[in-house]
Amino acid sequence: MKMDILQALQTVSPVPLEEHMLERPANSKLGDFALPCFPFAKALRKSPVAIAEEIAASVEHPSIRKAEAVNGYVNIFLNRTAITDDILRMILDKSVNYGSSNEGNDGVVTIDLSSPNIAKPFSMGHLRSTVIGNSIAYLLEKNGYKPVKINYIGDWGTQFGKLLTAYRKWGNEEEVRQEPIKTLLRLYIRFHEEAETNPSLNDEGRAAFKALEDGDADALALWEWFKTESLKEFQRIYDLLEVTFDSYNGEAYYNDKMEPIVQELEDKGLLVESDGAMVVELEEGMPPCLIKKSDGATLYATRDLAAAIDRKTNYDFVKSIYVVGNEQSLHFTQVKQVLGKMGHDWASDIVHVPFGLILQGGKKMSTRKGKIVLLEEVLKEAIKLAQKNIEEKNPMLANKSEVAEAVGVGAILFSDLKQHRKHDIEFDLETMLQTEGETGPYVQYAHARANSILRKAGATNSVAIDEVNDHEWETIKLLEQFPHSVKRAAEELDPSVIAKYAVDLAQAFNSFYGNVQVLSDSTNKAYRIALTECVVIVLKESLRLLGMKAPEEM
Numbered sequence: 001m002k003m004d005i006l007q008a009l010q011t012v013s014p015v016p017l018e019e020h021m022l023e024r025p026a027n028s029k030l031g032d033f034a035l036p037c038f039p040f041a042k043a044l045r046k047s048p049v050a051i052a053e054e055i056a057a058s059v060e061h062p063s064i065r066k067a068e069a070v071n072g073y074v075n076i077f078l079n080r081t082a083i084t085d086d087i088l089r090m091i092l093d094k095s096v097n098y099g100s101s102n103e104g105n106d107g108v109v110t111i112d113l114s115s116p117n118i119a120k121p122f123s124m125g126h127l128r129s130t131v132i133g134n135s136i137a138y139l140l141e142k143n144g145y146k147p148v149k150i151n152y153i154g155d156w157g158t159q160f161g162k163l164l165t166a167y168r169k170w171g172n173e174e175e176v177r178q179e180p181i182k183t184l185l186r187l188y189i190r191f192h193e194e195a196e197t198n199p200s201l202n203d204e205g206r207a208a209f210k211a212l213e214d215g216d217a218d219a220l221a222l223w224e225w226f227k228t229e230s231l232k233e234f235q236r237i238y239d240l241l242e243v244t245f246d247s248y249n250g251e252a253y254y255n256d257k258m259e260p261i262v263q264e265l266e267d268k269g270l271l272v273e274s275d276g277a278m279v280v281e282l283e284e285g286m287p288p289c290l291i292k293k294s295d296g297a298t299l300y301a302t303r304d305l306a307a308a309i310d311r312k313t314n315y316d317f318v319k320s321i322y323v324v325g326n327e328q329s330l331h332f333t334q335v336k337q338v339l340g341k342m343g344h345d346w347a348s349d350i351v352h353v354p355f356g357l358i359l360q361g362g363k364k365m366s367t368r369k370g371k372i373v374l375l376e377e378v379l380k381e382a383i384k385l386a387q388k389n390i391e392e393k394n395p396m397l398a399n400k401s402e403v404a405e406a407v408g409v410g411a412i413l414f415s416d417l418k419q420h421r422k423h424d425i426e427f428d429l430e431t432m433l434q435t436e437g438e439t440g441p442y443v444q445y446a447h448a449r450a451n452s453i454l455r456k457a458g459a460t461n462s463v464a465i466d467e468v469n470d471h472e473w474e475t476i477k478l479l480e481q482f483p484h485s486v487k488r489a490a491e492e493l494d495p496s497v498i499a500k501y502a503v504d505l506a507q508a509f510n511s512f513y514g515n516v517q518v519l520s521d522s523t524n525k526a527y528r529i530a531l532t533e534c535v536v537i538v539l540k541e542s543l544r545l546l547g548m549k550a551p552e553e554m
Contacts (some may be wrong), residue, residue, distance in 0.1 A: 105144060161208035
């Protein structure tokens with residue numbers, strides 16, 4: 001709609017117009033769009049008032065009801081009835097495909113997300129990468145891309161030599177089978193405690209990892225078992241979040257793929273020695289990228305170089321996205337620069353999507369001594385609180401457990417995704433679960449309320465419109481903006497665009513519901529039911545793009 005109006009204005013404007021020039025007034029009484037003419041005054045040597053009056057007097061378009069010149073602005077009032085008819089028919093016709101585009105032209109986008117370490121708890125620290133990456137995948141798919149979600153599991157490194165040593169000394173097979181992560185974490189912590197008074201344990205740990213690297217059968221069997229048991233535990237959490245992956249290729253997968261990278265760097269004259277280590281010098285002001293330590297061991301950068309080249313070879317991506325915390329920004333800048341120096345012009349297609357921390361009481365959740373906040377426990381607590389709320393407000397609800405899970409998990413997801421991903425977020429479970437304010441349950445409840453209207457109304461095929469009042473119009477304008485919000489969220493790789501949009505639409509619908517008699521006004525009943533159905537379609541799709549469910553009753 002905005003581009004149509006801009007084009008209509010352009011036909012009578014004495015200067016070229018750009019999209020950003022056309023504003024949406026905060027007060028709808030000032031019009032649906034406004035064009036400020038102050039920037040044109042100097043070039044045209046006329047007052048903004050005169051320019052606005054000339055444009056307003058000349059503009060014509062079927063979607064424009066009237067144009068007014070007010071104090072240097074051209075205020076545009078749209079033809080509500082015609083536009084409402086077009087939008088509702090479009091949404092009802094396209095249904096869940098409303099807002100979809102083929103912008104991506106089926107281009108593959110790899111997304112590196114979640115990536116927990118095996119044999120360690122899935123903590124709250126892994127939540128953000130998981131849910132932000134999952135939502136980005138939905139957004140890209142909605143815009144015509146083919147996302148490939150890669151769970152780059154942390155399944156290699158010296159810590160596994162320590163864990164193997166601890167298990168052989170103090171471990172119990174049955175305990176690991178009963179509680180894999182808790183037991184393995186306990187063993188790992190004990191190793192470090194014992195090593196404080198017995199430093200030779202560290203040598204044993206290094207030797208155990210060397211045996212693992214060299215393919216020792218016993219070490220490999222234990223490592224595979226630890227990995228299998230860890231993935232089973234992680235899967236319970238992924239099932240709750242309803243997150244799936246296309247690949248679980250973790251760090252170990254790249255063990256045999258790093259040496260060729262080192263050799264290529266050497267062949268191309270990019271490797272230089274620095275204090276016994278091998279590095280690649282980068283642009284001025286950037287620290288060198290460390291490729292090999294003085295003892296010959298490879299590093300994260302070496303592995304990420306191998307992973308990037310392997311993913312390009314296997315998927316031929318148009319973009320390769322890494323959903324990893326803010327603190328890794330330098331690392332990914334270095335990796336991109338090294339790939340560029342190697343002659344890979346697709347290095348510019350690598351995108352780091354950084355995010356902030358989860359805080360509680362202003363402090364990082366997992367930093368309190370001896371306290372790791374487990375994501376699974378938080379999810380279960382959220383579901384339990386949601387169940388309690390349902391028992392108090394709607395005890396006769398048929399599928400209480402299912403709705404409680406959707407609301408509890410959704411509350412945590414929405415609280416994370418409504419903030420711009422770069423911001424730190426404060427974790428407060430009770431606030432997240434409130435049905436008022438900018439929360440997941442608030443949006444879900446608006447969706448359920450709209451469904452309740454549809455159940456009472458029965459089917460209708462009519463969109464016949466007598467008139468469109470202010471409450472209806474605010475909802476209509478937001479429905480029209482959904483495709484633009486989807487496009488913007490995908491371009492900016494920012495799910496908060498959709499979360500904020502969903503809150504705005506829920507608020508507009510609740511205002512409409514509170515001020516308009518949807519079912520009792522015989523003149524406009526059919527049209528208002530159609531409007532309500534469109535709200536259901538768009539709210540449900542908005543929640544889906546955030547990885548959330550949309551219960552029909554709450």
